[in-house]
Amino acid sequence: MRNYQIYWIEELFVQHYYGRERMFYQLFSDWEASTGDLHDIVSKQVDYITKPIPYLPTQRLLQHEITKVEGAAWINSVATIEREESGATLVLNEKSMSLNAWGHDESEYIFFEILRRNMGQLLAMDIKNERFGWLKPIKQRKFIY
Template sequence: MSMRRYDIILVNEEVAYMYNGMEKKLFHLFVENYYAKGILKTITDLQINYIKNDYHIDELDTFLFEALGKEDDYHYSFEKHILQLDKYKSYARLILSKNKIILYADGSLDAETMFFEVLRNFRPYFLAISVQSKRYGWLKPIRPLDMAIEY
């Protein structure tokens, strides 16, 4: 089994609700961007920049450290977080950058799941995408907006 890679993007709330149930369309945008060159790359970069939301990298870095710092299998180096769960044969490395979060994982899903849990508690609209394995999904399922009741 080869190492899994996920690009994790914080999507803005409006887009998250618009594309709830249509995540495949967002996934196709990221696939197109991954393989694009020239003007198509520029266009898809602009589209991705439009749908994503910013976060403070220092705030997320601290949030991850506070959530996982007491774990024996957790290692931290500036903006890089590692979980190596030997008893589960699970490894994951989370790298923070201004534009996206990249998660590399190997073995069982335990370590990557721990990172996903922490991220979903930081902000609700993270979308994880693995172009190579054709997998994608919200880290926290989005509930439909409540319908207004008229009297």
């Protein structure tokens, strides 16, 4: 099973740390593993670099896009896609989205594609399996000399 946390990162940090996603991964994995005062400090850092997920627009977007997908449903802020050999659920939270997927990776890619097409600056992380990355990488300018 794959468990992704998806965060909307502030534009300033996206621009500065693009290509160094491992630093974000390290911060979030430290946050998950920490306790006590260290957890409070790291929580403040995470709050500073993330933006709240715009709940109603994201909910409307997912409801609209999910209706186009076979085997998909929207129930109480949870989007679900179930296929014969795979599935995924996406839960909206205030500061993040949680994506739990099993089986083949087809279902999670459907959710990633919906979010990639419609929202920017989203970073997905599966701390347990050390998988992380931008859903919509920023385009680099190419200068000709």
